[in-house]
Each structure stands twice: as structure tokens, then as C-alpha cells.
Amino acid sequence: MAPPLAFQAGLFGDCPVEAAIRQLADDSSTEERGAIYTRREVVDFMLDLAGYSAERDLTRLRFLEPSFGAGDFLLPAIERLLSAANRAGHGFALDDCIRAVELHRDTYESTFAKVVQTLMAWGHSEEGSRHLARRWLICDDFLLAPMRGAFDVVVGNPPYVRQELIPEALLNEYRARYSTLYDRADLYVPFMQRALELLADGGEQCFICADRWMKNKYGAPLRRFITTRFRLKAYVDLSEASAFHSEVIAYPAITLIARVMPGATRVAVVTDVERLAELTSGLMGSGSEGTSDVRLVGSLPADGEPWVLAEEDSLSLIRRLEGAFPTLEQAGCKVGIGVATGADRAFIGLMDELGVEDDRKLPLAMTRDIDSGEVRWRGFGVINPFRDDGRLVDLAAYPKLRAFLEERRDIIANRHVAKKDPSRWFRTIDRITPSLAVEPKLLIPDIKGHAQVVFEDGRLYPHHNLYFVTASEWDLRALQAVLLSDLTRFFIASYSTRMRGGFLRFQAQYLRRIRLPFWKDVPSDMRSRLGAAARALDVPACNGAVAELYGLTEADMALTRNEGAQRR
Template identity: 40%
Template sequence: MFDVDGPPLPAVSQEAVRHGEVFTRRWIVELILDLAGYTADGDLARLRIVEPACGAGAFVGPIVERLSKSCRGHGRPLSDAAGAIRAFDLLIGNVELTRALVRDRLTADGWERDEVDEVVRGWVRQGDYLLTAHGTADADFVVGNPPYIRLEDVPDERMAAYRSACLTMGGRADVYVGFYEQGLRSLKPGGTLGFICADRWMRNQYGRHLRRMVTRHHSMDLVLSMHDVDAFHERVAAYPAVTIIRNTVQGSVVAADTTREFGPREAQKFLAWTARPTSIAMTDTGFKASRLSHWFPGEDSWPTASPARLAVLEELSQGFRPLEDETTGTRVGIGVATGADKVFITDRSDLVEGDRMLPLAMVRDTTAGRLDWGGMYLVNPWDRAGALVDLAAYPRLRAYLTKNRAALEKRHIARKQPGRWYKTIDKVDPRLNVRPKLLLPDMKQAIHPVLDEGGLYPHHNLYFIVSEVWDLRVLGGLLLSKIAEAFVEAYAVKMRGGTLRFQAQYLRKIRVPDPSEIDEPTSTALAVAFERRDVQAATQAALRAYGLTNFPD
């Protein structure tokens, strides 16, 4: 069994707190070491484990205890383990605290003071892990709880050095991104990284380069979300997860989520379950877990959902094609952005020449679940060839735009192209308004596809889907279902009040069956459910289309 807290850690300095250090509870450390495979029954003196930011020794203490037990069990002197641990910390105070902790643990375990002193100084070093030359990739394990500190809060000179040393630290990254990168680079083939850290890098823009590094060169073996678990000695506003990543080709993945009931006893149960590779899923007090056959590829944001739902989404991602698909001519896009809606959008149909007035679909026209046009128009400066019109050919349009020229020229796009001062930000596609299309509002608490049979052009708060093959009512039924919504919910940013962003990048994550393989009764059921706005019926028909018997919450 895990010791809930273990021996007390030394007092933490305020300087350490300023450096983003948050210390991990003993039973969490023990769980990470077990999940990584750093156990005393192995010959640990032959292996090397790295702790990149040791702080007051939360990880190093249990590591040393396991190493000591291993040496005893394998009949080795402590000197054989001189290269078995490499721990770093930026602060000399933390280095001294950790060295004292290690000496106490080893002498309590019966090792002679002389041999203890010989190894401890080499094990724990002062240094900035991110800026230390580590040489060859020689680590069997990298474990720890990297510092939680925004990169912009680091002094400028050090921040520049971090960005230079760690290519994944783009944008407004957190320093922990660099610890992931350097830790992964230092692993031997087959080596393992085990961190407890904020999980935002899996979804935010600043984690894109790190996600690409993981999916191209490593195997995501385990993700254990611990948002509500009391994992640290201090209360922190973080969303932590334990991640186990190996330097090998991608294999199966354990995805698990915890509740606030997850503690040492539940951790033991979870650990025992992970050791049974034939077990696909488990639900127990404090956690739910599933085993996925693959991880989600690429650098785009990784999904978040219950383990059971992740497993189904992973299965669908492997077995079905994306919604946007060249083979069916299905395309996802966004309506026109003008940069000056007060000028370009009007309810006056006779404001300028008639062929310059383009009927415009607005979000409010879709509220009822059917298209109910509110009479708005786009003052359209584009011709059918996709070029700006010659204002000399349209005197009323020229007069109207000239009257509003000062406002239009303040836009960035007009300052960038002063000769094209009257263009909208987006070019108008002259074919789109006459095509049948599904329209989806950008922000909604539930997915909300609405059919435009043709005649309206979408405003930029509406996304559209057109297709050469799909019956849009059948596709609309699929999109109305909870299955399609689950794809978006897994990837999208959820706003206050539970509102989701149904943006093109998330809609493209939806996987759909081949329309030619959906049988006639199921197609009919999907179309009828769409027309009736019956989400439950759409979901039941979608289950048949995907070949599923149920869909987990």
C-alpha cells in the first residue's frame, strides 16, 4: 500500500514558490514511479533516472528508497549506483535540502556515511535543466513535477535562452513545455517519461509543437486526468494529469479520469488494472479507465472526454473518414467577414444596384431550427469571377462606398491594400449562395445544423457545409446526433455557461460513414429526425449508421 504522505518534506522557501514549484504528495509520486516501471525488483543500479527539478526532494526521496532496496536485493554496493540518479534544481537551497534528505534516507537504511557522501553529491546538482548540456540520450527514466510558471514571467534573458534551447516553447508557453521536450530528448530507446503536470499543452495552441514531437517520435502510453484530486501539498489553480510517454512506436494507450475520491487505495486499484493488458475498461470508486488501441495523431489539439467516450471516438476516428472529404466533395467553410458590418450589411434591398445586393443569412435566422430569413443583405463588391467590381460601372455603389470611405480605410486590410479599400475581408464565392448547404452557428450549447436550400450567403458567424454526394438532410441528421456533437465537444473550447464553439477546425474532426453504405431505412430515419429536430431519434439512427449499439456519456 502507498504511504499517504510519507516522511515530511523540508520547509519550502518563498524563493521556491516564486519559481513555480508545487510539491507532489508521496502517494502520487509512488504511483508515477510504478506506472513508469521504476520498481525495486529491477536492477536499478544499472539504470539512470533523471529528476529535472527536484525541489525539496518529493520525487528523489522515494527514488532513493527504491534504489537502495534494489541494491540490497541484488547484492550491490551503493557505489555501483553512482550514475543511477541525476537530479537538478535551479536553487542551491533546494539542492542542499534534497542532499540532506537523501543522506538521511540512506543512512537510515544502513549504508555507511562515507559511501553515502560519495554518491549524493553526484546525484543532486545545482543547474538549470533546460540550459544544461545533457550529451547523449542516456536516460532510462525521466520523472517529476515540472515548474508551473508562464514563460513571460521569466526574466527576458533567460526566456530568450529557453526559447533558443527548446524549440517547442512557442507563443505564450508555460516553462513546463520545455521540461517535456528536454526530458523526451534525453530518453534512450524504450526509455520512459512520467510527469504530473498541467494538461493544457494537450489542447492549447502553445502545445502544438510538443504534441507533434510526441506523436511523431514517441508513444503516449497513459493519460490520467486528476483535476479534482488533492495531488499537491499546496492548493493550486491547475488542471493536472499524469502522463507516461515512452521513446518507442505508438501502441495502446490507457486513458483515465478521476474524481475527488481518488486516493492511495484507488491508485492501487488503478495500478493493478493497468497491469492487466487484456482488460479494456474499468469503472471503480474514484476513477474510470479505458484502453485505446491507438492515440490521436498529429499536432492538432487532443480530445478530452470520459475514457469510455474517448475509446469510442478513437475507434470511429480509425474506422471512418472525416466530414470534409474530397471523395464526396464535402467541404466545411465560414461565411463572409467584412471588417465593417455597419457599412456592408443592411436591411435595405434598394440601397445600391440590385445585382450588388446579396441576401445574407444571419445567426438569428437559424434559431428556430429552420432557416427563417430576416431580410438582411450584403453590399457585395465582388463580381462573379471573384474580382472587385469597377466602381465606375456602379454609380450608386460608388456613391455609397465613397460616403463611408473613411470608415472603410481604417480597417487593417484597407491600410494593407489601399488601392482595394472597399473590399470585404473575405472574398465572396459567387457559387455559394445558390448551393444547398447546412449552416451551423458558431456558438451554441448543442450542435445546431440548419438547411439552406439555396439563395442565401452566410455571415461570418455561421459555418457552412456543402457536398457533391450527401443528401444534406441525411447528413444533417448525423450532425444533429449526440455522436457528432461529441466530436466537437471533445476538441472545442467550452465557454462560460457550457457554450461550445462550432468552428471549422472542430467540425472537421467529425467522422462520418460513407453515404453509399448507409441503408435506406437509416437514411430515411436520419432525414426525418433532422426535419423534426429530434435529437434522440437522430442519435439512434446515427448509432445504426456507425454500427454502434450505444454511445457512452
């Protein structure tokens, strides 16, 4: 089998980028490639949605599959093309109809054989079948491979790969080429950018992948890229459906994006993939009205702001609150996340068993310590290698700490952060600021189905699965009542991506979206009501006080309680 095109063309020569591509092509695991395989019901729906239907003369269209894997999308697309070609009588004039790319060599060879078998089953000779397969299939890195011409239809499931799994030289090459590979963006983001760049005028891209990019910080450049040149025609939320052959924790969605003028987006929520076919006509409609299962959302923000695909009434409430009140941080609060060590088994243990100097360890608040809604500390602590000024301590001045760390050096020095700067091998990933431990704060677990906001009076340092909120003006108990309310969950659900089972991400970027009055504008009796409701963990009382504080009507509160409105 021929090597990937990037090697044939000599694009990189003998360099780390080429070595990284070879490693992924020859030796990578399924996890490293981000390979997840899609159910046939989903595949057929996406091909229909993108207009790649055998009823059309597909011989006049160019089809692209950027990461074909085992052929979940490619083989059905080929069958549709062959059916349309037989009906149109074009014979073998199919050389330019399909391009499909796969980097992993063994997967490429396996699917190549399937393509040949499929063509032969449709009456093509073995020689003709191999000819078409060689024309159609490319063994290469889609993000680097030369691609000629534009495509009318792009369909697929781009690889879901975290940046930490991509060799540094290759990641740098991707960053140089793709403006959307920003912050902590996963690999599917530049896949989307390149696929969209390859679309012909009027062409359509239909992908199934995680929908984090639509609301997360790292998705801002991709959102701007799309709204300035393309239109999000349809969005199908599959977070509660089984769209793949294996379970995934990522929250999948189908997006249909076209190189056409901006316009409304058709939105649907699906819990059973067996019902997808019923939605096709409603999602492909061009009228100004939705259906019972498909609703319309107006134009999307063009400035990279998160895409809130909420019901019209819910979106109106969000915008009204955003126009009337400052953000949480503008109102004098600070949002942060606890410490990530990169090696918890080395840095974290029971306080009494951490054999270091007393000023080199801090009591640690972990998720299990606040499961009850109140702090019930289990006695764990974290090693602190930082001085108060933020610099690392001199290990020579702390013989117990040095011995403790050296005993665990193999674990600690093997982390990415340690390899990046071996002279600072014993640092935690995040800097530890000891003053945070003694500051009263609210602790909020990352992943929950409802807002869990726990008051901590200033004794513990938060672990990395906990977000914290401190306040310079607001009383923390009163703030706790606001954050426990349905209004807060409404804000989080509007901006957060959603996980299977209805769980939300209570991350800093979403918490910062919450609107909050200035403390000076809160009447004294309201301050007392909020504080009392929080101390009693009385959510209905929190909701009642918050409704009055924000001037919400009963209809507004009904929206904040409505699960359907909170879905998107």
C-alpha cells in the same frame, strides 16, 4: 546567479534568439511561460507510475525535470532520492542523479533556495546542499540547453504556451531543431520530443499536459515519432478532475511513454485525483488483461492518424463505418470555418451602424444568433475589405470604408497579421468570400456538449466561432438530420479532445471524420424521413432514420448513446 547556459556557451551570440531567451528568463509573465502548478496527489501518482519510488535504489537512476517551476515535481523527487540514498548508504554520491531545468530566473532562484533548504533538512551541510543544488539545477531553455547523457525517468508538467506568445526568432530556432513543432502545435509538443530523445533504453517519461496532440492535426508528427520508437504504456484522462492548483480550460491527461517495444496501452478515466493512487498497480501491470478501472487498448496507428483510445466495441464500430462509407467531403460536402478578423470591435457592429459602402459589409451569423437551434439574426454585420477575386480593395475607391478604417487604425494595425505585412494592414485574418453568405449552409458552433446543427438558408456570413457545411449533392435538411444524430456525436467524441464539463470541439478536422453515404445511394423515402426529422428538430426521429440508413443494430445505437464509450 549565473546566466543561462546558452549564454555562457555563446551558442547564439548577440542575436534575436538570445534576446528572446533573455526576455523570457527575466521578464516573462506566468502566461508567457505557460506556468501551471500541479497538485501533490497528482505528483506522487506520476512519480510512482514512472517507477521513481523510494523503494528502489534511486541513486542508480538519472531523473530529469524539464521545466521545474516552483518545484512541484522536483522537491518530492529529491525527497524520494534522499530517502533511498539514506537507506542504501551512498552518502553524497548523488551529483549525477538529478537534472532539472527552469528558464525563468526569479523562479529558478526561488526553487534553488527551496532545494538547499530541503537538503539541509535531511542532514546535509549548507556547503554540500549548495553544491548539489548547483549540480542538479540548470537555469536555461530546455529546448536549447546542452544536456549530457541519457535519463531513466523524466517527469513533469511541460509549459503550455501558444505559438503567438513565442518571439519569432526563437520560434524559428525551435522549428529548425524539432520536427514535431508542426502547424499550430503548442510548446509542450517539442518539450515531449526532446524529453523522449533523452530517454535511456527502457526509460520512462511521465507528463501531465493537454491531450490535444493525440488527436489534432498538429500532433501528427509527434504521434508518428512516438509509435516508431516508443510505447504509450498508460493514458489517464483527467478532463473531469482538478489536477492543478488553478483552473485551466485545457483538457489535461497523464501519459506514460517508454523507450521499449510497441505494445498495448492501459487507459483509465479519473474524475477525482484522490483516487489516483488506487490505479497505480493496474496501470503498471504487464498482463494481457485490464481491471475494472483500467482497460487495454491495442497497438496505435503508426502513420500519424489520431489515437482513438475507445472501448473495443466502440472502436470496432468506428472502423466498420469508416470501411463502409466515404467521408463527409468525399460524399460531396465542404467543411469550413467562419471569418476571424483579429479585431472584432473594429470590423463587426450592427449593420445599420457600419458607416461604409453597402457592398463593403455583410450580414454576420454569430453563435448567439443560433442558440435556439434556428437562425434568429440580431442584426450584426462584418466589414469586408476583399474584392470578389480575393484581393484587397483599393481604399481610394471607397472613401467611406477608408475613413471608417482609418478611425480605427490603432486597433487594426496593432494585430499580428497587420504588423507582418503593413501594406495590407486593413485585411481581416481570414479572407472573406462574399458568395458564401448567399449559399445555403449548416452552421455548427465549435464547443458544445451535443451536436447543434442549424440550417441557414443563404443570407449570412459565418463568424469564426462557427463551422459551416455546404453540399453540392446532399440535401442540406437531410444532412442536418444525420449531423444532429447520436452517430455524429459518437464520431466527434471519438476523435475530438474533450473539455471540462463534457464539452466537445466540433472542429472542421473532426467533422471531416464523419462518414456519410453518397446521396445517390439514399432511397427517396429515406430522403423524406431525414428532411422531416431535421425540420422538426426531432433528434429521436433523426436517430431512427440514421440507424436504418447506416444499417446499425440496436447494440450499435446503444454504443453511440453510451457516454462512457464517447469519452475516448
